[in-house]
Amino acid sequence: MPVEVHAPCGFGKTELLRSIAESEIGPDGRSLAIPRVYFEVGAKTSGDVLYLLVHKLYATDAPVKLSRAECARLVSGSRALLLLDDVPADPSFAGSLVDELPGCGLVFAGERPVLGGRATPLPLAGLSEEAALNLLSRDLGRRIHDHELPLARRLVTAVGGSPLQLRQAAALEREDPRRFGLDRLAAIAERDAAALDRYCFGQMSEGERRALAVLAAVGGAGLPPAVVGAMGDIAYVSEFLAVLHGRGVVERDDDRFGLPVCRAESYWPTLARYVQLASAVRALADWILSMDPTGPTAGSAVEAAVGLLGVAGERREWALVVRLVKVAEPVLFAQGRWEDWRQALDQGIDAAQRLGDRASEAFLTHQKGTLEYAEDRAEEAYRLLNRALELRSLAGAGQDPELTRHNLAIVSPPAGAETRVWRQRVRKTLTYVGTALAVIALVVGVQQGVSALLDRGSPGSGPSSTPSVTDGGTGESGDGDNGGNENGRTSVGQDGQTSVGQDGQTSVGQDGQTSVGQDGQTSVGQIGQTTEGPGKKPTAEITPRTELTIAETTVGEETLSDTVTLANIGDAALSVEAAAITGPDATEFTVADVDCADASLAPQESCTLAVTFAPQTAGAKTATLTIPHTASTSPARLTLTASAVGLLPDLSVSAVTFDGTVATVTVRNDGDGDAPESWTAGTFGATVLDSQLTEPIPAGGTTTVTFSVPRGCSGGSCSYYSVTVDSTEAFVESDDENNAYTYTRPR
Structure with missing residues (x-):
């Protein structure tokens, strides 16, 4: 029975399938004699997958073109184990391959199972605690100290052992340890593990965002740095890509960089504004024209072209589509x-x-x-x-x-x-x-x-028992x-x-434009306007219907974009004008017309907008997105709501030193917000001392307070003492569990 390996993006499905394909020994210790093929499906159609699998399994001395049935017969006859990665969520895709390839072992990898009782679901768990801590330590570039282990374990648990999110957390601490210590990262992940992705995005420079935008535009296809730089007009692009790879945001395969397929779509609405489409198309076209269509890089090139073709079509850049x-x-x-x-x-x-x-x-x-x-x-x-x-x-x-x-x-x-x-x-x-x-x-x-x-x-040629791999015909x-x-x-x-004329044949008018006649048939008119038959009208539908709630965001940072869709569910063309945001907090929201501005939507077509939240102050925020259009319900309105958290301090006791009967306490602010004036309380031996006023501490700064201690504690000789910062809990901290510092002399 086929197997469906499923897990969220970033849990290591690709690594698992590749390791199976490359292993010579099975789980039982025996040699794996059957052919094994790893194949990334992505946006490919099932028919193309069958054809390409033939060329993975068989060697031919001449180019061939086979029917779908012939391809299925050859692949099924190979008796191979097929490891199919990034399989689309459409059940008909995997279902058709199950029907057509009864002779093969099939392993599908995706974000969720789609075949029901026709396959064995295999949820992929995150890393074990030991493996997760090793990965975290490796990416931090240092050992995790004993006193940090409880925090590191909290982080591992909060992200469910996700390798991708652990790499993101490590990158945040590595690049800004003052702001993103393990305590802060664990707290962020416990509230919302997906927030690590947003924080990584907030850390990106302009060049990094532009490089990431190019990779998102091509749907995750792997591109050489020079091509990414040319498509995005980015200097020093190799440095930016290396940083993104170090953060776990992009993948690297030899000299090519790409986004995981499961992340390209979610990133694109946020990054669309960083891509000049005409320049990107020109640079990609130059690269494709310079290569051998059958060469080793042609596969990535065609994936990129298919991805960028979708973007050009969405934006109605028809000349670029043709190009x-x-x-x-x-x-x-x-x-x-x-x-x-x-x-x-x-x-x-x-x-x-x-x-x-x-x-x-x-x-x-x-x-x-x-x-x-x-x-x-x-x-x-x-x-x-x-x-x-x-x-x-x-x-x-x-x-x-x-x-x-x-x-x-x-x-x-x-x-x-x-x-x-x-x-x-x-x-x-x-x-x-x-x-x-x-x-x-x-x-x-x-x-x-x-x-x-x-x-x-039967597959193969020559003495090898393993099928030869060849390029496509x-x-x-x-x-x-x-x-x-x-x-x-x-x-x-x-x-x-x-x-199309009344006889079902294609006809073209003098300007090549379409119009709809009273009989409902499409034909080409002689003017550049679209006309509709009687009784037809556009109908606009917005999704979400009434309200878009954006995830909690820290002041000074920007969220990944949320997508809003406007669809024409009527039976006549719908014209859409530029969207606008109004309301009390309008300046903290932005909208990018991914493909809606000045669009004309045919019946059943839709366009998208990307809404981003970048709060300037803390608190609950609201605004209204308005999209004018030509349907009777114009304009479409959507309420935008979000909440912003201020930059928070995090006070702790850094050190306690003694000089006779004077104890000096060093208070440190490890948060990313300034700490206002507060009180620090101390207990030395059996004596509870009055609290001492503590001056404001900037983020990353320190200050000291002093206590006169009883003679029994002179020089630090007391058997017990405790110091608590912000003892009156005067303000909110990012972590208030580390406010108390206690010492007990070992017996």
Whole structure:
């Protein structure tokens, strides 16, 4: 039965799966003879996962394109143990792999189990106390002293043994020990362990935030420092990334840095304002164009492109969408990301239509027709290639239709032929292409060698019993045009055509814009405005519905952003204007329009805003977020509430010294707030002395108070004494359990 390893982000699921994949000995001490494959799923589709697993398990002497069923048959026949990390929470994803791979052992890792009774859930506990203390000591760069052990144990318990949060706590103390001692860190974690993440964010410099923003924008993909620096226009980026890695915020794999997939999404709303999207796209495109699409870094590059493509689409930067798709398309193909390739082409076509860019739409439509043919959907390929030819003629000068005509000649049904016969002919062409790619200008074909692989039903080649790992297939090129991929680039669009006539066919008006007719069908109008049929109207829905409560925050610090979503649940377009914050504490809240400002939301579309709280004074705070829009309920309003805690002092007795009958007590403030005037009480021997007035102590400072002690304690000879700072409890401290200091002479 499959196993689902589940735990919150940062509990070490990846390390566990990697260690299993690399181990040669099983838990019973026996040698592990079966193939083991670690595979990070992330944003990949299940179809692409199957295709890529084939190339992890099998070595081929020629590039191949297999159907999903063929991929599943090969992977299942390998009898491998598949360790699938960062699996999405959609039950259908894992469920489909369970159904298609009965011959494999499956271990899924995610934040929660999704398969119910179809898999064995395995919750991943945090580190043991001993392992957690060792990790904490290592990251502190020092030994944990005996008197600190109770505090360290409190911290370990509060974070549940989470390796990530222990590393964050250690980084906070290492960088600011005066403010973040183990006592303060334990108290913070006991109130809210997630606050450690916010404190780490508050400690970041501008350069560190910009570097982190780039990594969040690309969805966690690993990037070299030079690329991160170019995308974020960051000098000395290697230093910033090293600091972030030391804090446990980013991961490092050789020369690449990335965010855990489970954290990239939560960080992005806060960091979005630090990314100049056009510059980021330009730098990423330059990097991709400089590399071999089949090389070892291409996988990270395509992950980054897919992540940034989502950001560009959310912001409705259609020209950037087209640019990214044209650059990423050859790499998606070469890396075997077939379903992502299809989705990217759909996004590019949609973006080109919104721009009225017929040349790009023609190019991308040609590419999608090529893909449909390669996947044996000849009728759809024929329709798309005809559409591409039409668009090329409409686009005018600079468009060469010969390649599209060439491909059409391959996929066109012969006059008078039955559809069934035509399909059989096309299928035969695809199955036995051999050297056909030198003749037809298509991207990929299925090699005859696939049949042999399928017939054998067993992985590997050569003497090794372990399957060989190879890069994804790359298709051959004919006539010097990169395998029919025109100039080696493509652009993108979203699912479905935006311009559809009453006959279900795609049509385009003079400006490439869409409008909705009275019959509810979408067609392209001759003006750049969208018109709606009678009775249709937009309806705005905000989430959360009425109130957003932000976690408690320390004065002078900034929270990670909370996300607010505005959705159009009506049946006509909804226009959204810039949001604003008003109310008594408006200056302490900020809102960033991630993709809502001046947006036009089609029915069932939504946009997001990021609300941040940076209190200037302590206390309860409230304000109102207002979002104007064109629905009848405008504006949308949301009450914002939060609480701020002031910077608190933390008094303790640092030392007691004696000079005859005078005892001098040193009082230290280990907090991050100044301590006002207070009283210090002392008891020496059997004598309770009056309290002494103690002057104000700044954060990190000390002062002294003196007591006249009885003769029996002269020179510190008394058998017992006790000193209590802030004895009247005049103010709140971050830790009031260390106010009393007691000495008892050993017997």
